Amino acid sequence: MIIWLASYPKSGNTFVRSLLSSYFFSEEGYFDFNYLKSIKQFPSKQLFKKIGITTNNEDEILKNYNHAQEYINKRAPLILLKTHSSLFEINKTKFTNLDNSLGVIYIVRDPRNVVTSFSNHFNLDINESAKKIISNSVLGESTNEKVITYVLSWKYHYESWKLFKKEKKYLLVKYEELIKNPREILTKMLNFIFKLSNNKSNIDFKKVDNVISSTTFEKLKDLEKKDNFDEKPESMKSNFFKLGEKNKWQNLLDQDVEKMITNEFKKEMKELGYM
Secondary structure, rough: OOEEEEEEOOOOOOOOHHHHHHHHHHOOOOOOOHHHHHHOOOOHHHHHHOOOOOOOOHHHHOOOHHHHHHHOOOOOOOOOEOOOOOOOEEOOOOOOOOOOOEEEEEEEOOOHHHHHHHHHHHOOHHHHHHHHOOOOOOOOOOOOOOEEEEOOOHHHHHHOOOOHOOOOOEEEEHHHHHOHHHHHHHHHHHHHHHHOOOOOOOHHHHHHHHHHHHOOOHHHHHHHHHHHOOOOOOOOOOOOOOHHOOOHHHHHOHHHHHHHHHHHOHHHHOOOOOO
């Protein structure tokens, strides 16, 4: 069954995958970029092709979201999948359902820092980035290689995934806490995954220590320089692992943009302790 690693773009999903893939797919816990490939992204054109969906017609692709997830679940008792999609319902099609999903680890980040990171990642103006996370935007387009990801607004994204909270199949991970206490948060994530999957194994804390030591921000930056990082978009001119905890919105946002974001997301930001 699928456990989702869900987040709005530029909220720390890659870091979470670095931690979990090192733990689950390496022998001793030491990170390598290749392990990230073991936690695939949904939706993906490659997956839809496996179930015979080769069209670029987005309506047809949408209709087969849950069919694709059923295909995945038949092939593994537990699978971690990354997504930047909101938990939407479009044209009577839902992103997923509780029959196909075991639970979600939802990664959230202060939207003011999302904007600055979004701007760097997609090579966009700060104002344009702020408007993107406020609007019901999508990522990508339907081509022979890609499908659209229905991200929608930061607010809708955050609120939509709370469906799993009602079912007690939801773990909230704040990026800010993850950066400060990666060992503690990784342990929480492992306990959550083990509980949902009825895994009676004890956490291997020696392996956890190796994961943490090999995924510091500086080591990820050095590894990117040495081995390259094929998930980095072509439009991105700087390194993928560039700012990390140095990404301080106070130094990068002007007052008008900051006010635009806080006015739009006041309720959610207060709930998360960002205001």
